[in-house]
Amino acid sequence: MLQPKRTKFRREQKNRMKGNAQRGNQLAFGSFGIKTLENCWLTAQQIEAARQAISRRMNREASL
Numbered sequence: 001m002l003q004p005k006r007t008k009f010r011r012e013q014k015n016r017m018k019g020n021a022q023r024g025n026q027l028a029f030g031s032f033g034i035k036t037l038e039n040c041w042l043t044a045q046q047i048e049a050a051r052q053a054i055s056r057r058m059n060r061e062a063s064l
Contacts, residue, residue, distance in 0.1 A: 003044055017041075 017039040027033050034050050036042070 032054050034042070034047065
């Protein structure tokens with residue numbers, strides 16, 4: 001995933017995570033999604049690794 005390592009004057013928003021998500025908890029497209037079992041931040045690298053693992057698994061099952 002192409003993202004700059006550092007950006008000038010960009011501050012990270014660090015808020016407390018509590019409760020269940022009110023918005024963004026439905027699939028917008030596709031058949032698979034990532035759901036965490038506890039509150040945590042996911043980095044872009046973690047999301048990309050999950051996406052690659054899902055697509056690899058789907059390709060493997062389609063070829064069988």
